[in-house]
Amino acid sequence: MTITRELKIKNTLSGEKEIFKPITEGKIGMYVCGPTVYSYVHMGNVRTFTSFDVIYRYLCYLGYKVRYVRNITDVGHLVGDVDEGEDKIAQKARLEQLEPMEVVQKYTNDFHDVMLTMNNIPPSIEPTATGHILEQIEWVQQIIKEGLAYEVNGSVYFDVLKYNSEHPYGELSGRKIEDLLSNTRELDGQSDKRNPLDFAIWKKAEPQHIMRWNSPWGEGFPGWHLECSVMSTKYLGETFDIHGGGMDLKFPHHECEIAQAVACCGTKPVNYWMHTNMLTMNGVKMSKSAGNSFLPNELFAGDHELLEQPYSPMTVRFFFLMSHYSSQVDFSNEALQAAEKGLKKMTTAYELLQNMNAESFTGSGDSETAKRIQNSCEMCHVKMCDDFNTPEMVAAMFDLCSVINSIENKQIKITDLDAGTFELLNNTFSGFLLDVMGIKIESDANDEGNEEAVNILMEVRGLLRAEKNYALSDLIRDKMAEAGIEVKDGKG
RNA sequence: GGUCGGAUGGUAGAGAGGCUAUACACAGGUCUGCAAAACCUGCUACACCGGUUCGAACCCGGUUCCGACCUCCA
Incomplete structure (x- = not known):
């Protein structure tokens, strides 16, 4: 190579x-x-x-x-x-x-x-x-x-x-x-x-x-x-x-x-x-001798007086990636919460991407959309090659998130790009998220039986909605929310 | 005291002479049975004072504030 x-x-x-x-x-x-x-x-x-x-x-x-x-x-x-x-x-x-x-x-x-x-x-x-x-x-x-x-x-x-x-x-x-x-x-x-x-x-x-x-x-x-x-x-x-x-x-x-x-x-x-550069706490370098350091487990468990909630290891990882390695980074709940949401956006897009396949795209590689995708994919590399500029790379990745969501919503049509460009999108997005950023996808439905049961429930709920039996379908949604599973309906 | 680095929108955080960073938050819109999500739009910011330039957040000079290292620290 x-x-x-x-x-x-x-x-x-x-x-x-x-x-x-x-x-x-x-x-x-x-x-x-x-x-x-x-x-x-x-x-x-x-x-x-x-x-x-x-x-x-x-x-x-x-x-x-x-x-x-x-x-x-x-x-x-x-x-x-x-x-x-x-x-x-x-x-x-x-x-x-x-x-x-x-x-x-x-x-x-x-x-x-x-x-x-x-x-x-x-x-x-x-x-x-x-x-x-x-x-x-x-x-x-x-x-x-x-x-x-x-x-x-x-x-x-x-x-x-x-x-x-x-x-x-x-x-x-x-x-x-x-x-x-x-x-x-x-x-x-x-x-x-x-x-x-x-x-x-x-x-x-x-x-x-x-x-x-x-x-x-x-x-x-x-x-x-x-x-x-x-x-x-x-x-x-x-x-x-x-x-x-x-x-x-x-x-x-x-x-x-x-x-x-x-x-x-x-x-x-x-x-x-x-x-x-250094990680700081209220602008002061975090160090053992200064007594202002967080232990990883305190952060992951939210077990510290300065923490409003727990933050997952991947949230923290993503938080680090949102600033450049040579810049000082200050720890704050607000910034961590923003990272948590940003990361969720990334992983959701990744999951949507898994359900798409290249063959369905029948458009041209010269379209506006195709060019936008090609450009953002290229930016991921260009920015990393420029002294490992992770925040700029992440910005390009967020653009790819929007593209993926738009494909999912049909706002970008399968005739708007070709299979090759989709392959590029798929390879770049997955490669940068998993291999370069090192984000580990934690699946919500961790055992297969559970996932199967969720799918059945979703199917039943879909039938109820088709019959406009919203009382029951909303009940299912509420109960599932209580169980920690979010249901988001697409249009139609 | 010496050396080096930094001050960017409500928040975090890139950029580094003319071109939307981005995310979160917020507001409006589209879609939707509702909600959420998603998508679109807006929020047009660069510590201060001078200078260079057709043009400066970005270059130069000065001021203020902050940090790191100079002692163990990733």
């Missing part, structure tokens, strides 16, 4: 929308920074992973063979200051009186459940930091060998100043080393670092620290930034196509990744950096 469409991606490294060129034609290596599994993922996390899921889906839809790697951080991520903080997993293990690996398993399971509920496709590879300790040690050795890291008291630090004398540090986040230096807080004298900007690539384990591995520098554990460099290189190569993550990881995490990779491999690791 050859990919004919030109895709543009906003590269955070250059700040420009660039034409995407994969390293190997037809193939893409994509790495996304995954969660640190020390507690339940919140909706802000989910938004980022859902954004990249749609990006992954569309790349596949275009025909690329994508290797999608998303890690699980299960060691090395410290609480608070990088030098003094406790490991997040270890802290949680202490607090919950669990083995660290029990903590990891518990929250990894939760993460997987949520991803599945949101209909996110699992990555091709989901490596863990603890599964790559040896490789990380090798990297530390190599960086020391290159003269860009130094060991102090069993810990190894990356020498940012020295690195900066040879390569620019701060390119991705647009920072200058002098500004960074003048902004750093004073060292409290406890640190082993030569310079406050240096970061740990290997940390000595204090006696009470439970997660520890042998290394040439004594027992310890890897620094947080290192794992992503090591695992992305291992599975995608020294330079790969796309690296994604939340904007909040740009500095210092991704900046450190670049520095480590250049130090160790001598090449820039990534061609296209992509960053998703």
Whole structure:
């Protein structure tokens, strides 16, 4: 399969929308920074992973063979200051009186459940930091060998100043080393670092620290930034196509990744950096530390004081799609309710589409209607190829909804378009809704016997209406409404 | 304080020099036994002050407000 469409991606490294060129034609290596599994993922996390899921889906839809790697951080991520903080997993293990690996398993399971509920496709590879300790040690050795890291008291630090004398540090986040230096807080004298900007690539384990591995520098554990460099290189190569993550990881995490990779491999690791924007709550970034985060299950159950009702996973997914991944999104009941209705419009149109068939269309492919359909179908692609502009793509999809409804209502006649254009409509609408947007259709009548019974009732009611026995037909409608099944009569 | 981003109709949210975004809400209409749905129409908005231009929401300068990062965060 050859990919004919030109895709543009906003590269955070250059700040420009660039034409995407994969390293190997037809193939893409994509790495996304995954969660640190020390507690339940919140909706802000989910938004980022859902954004990249749609990006992954569309790349596949275009025909690329994508290797999608998303890690699980299960060691090395410290609480608070990088030098003094406790490991997040270890802290949680202490607090919950669990083995660290029990903590990891518990929250990894939760993460997987949520991803599945949101209909996110699992990555091709989901490596863990603890599964790559040896490789990380090798990297530390190599960086020391290159003269860009130094060991102090069993810990190894990356020498940012020295690195900066040879390569620019701060390119991705647009920072200058002098500004960074003048902004750093004073060292409290406890640190082993030569310079406050240096970061740990290997940390000595204090006696009470439970997660520890042998290394040439004594027992310890890897620094947080290192794992992503090591695992992305291992599975995608020294330079790969796309690296994604939340904007909040740009500095210092991704900046450190670049520095480590250049130090160790001598090449820039990534061609296209992509960053998703934050989910906010009353305009303020949702985060665990700010205490303003929603858990997915609270949202799905409506179990939160700020929620007026429950919102289904697909409603939330659609809500995310209605804004661009690079924009901030604010959570509100009104916006979620609008998304719920919009999604219903989409899925209803999809169901109507299932009952139509191409052969019945006998018109021309040059008609006004046919052209409108062709244009909107094309727009779906054009907009997605323009840096994954999901809101514009959704707008084109809504136009196709109107078309489908008009066909159903006979306002568009079967002589108004040809079978080929209908096929295009069918393939595009279904493909974008299911495969690209990743909307899962939840059927109302979930068991077949039930559906059969509903059909019989509808038939009887139709006969009653034909006899103008509206008292009985309305009674059936009311009773069915009580049972949660909406009846909508067409005309005639 | 430094760096970056943003202020769009009742709400959410795209766009980015001349061309309807879209959805939700609201109003009117068509259809309909009624209701609902659907379809059509309307709601003609771009923080403020200057400037560039035949023309600015969009470019430039300034002002105000907001956010992110600079410390763990998707």
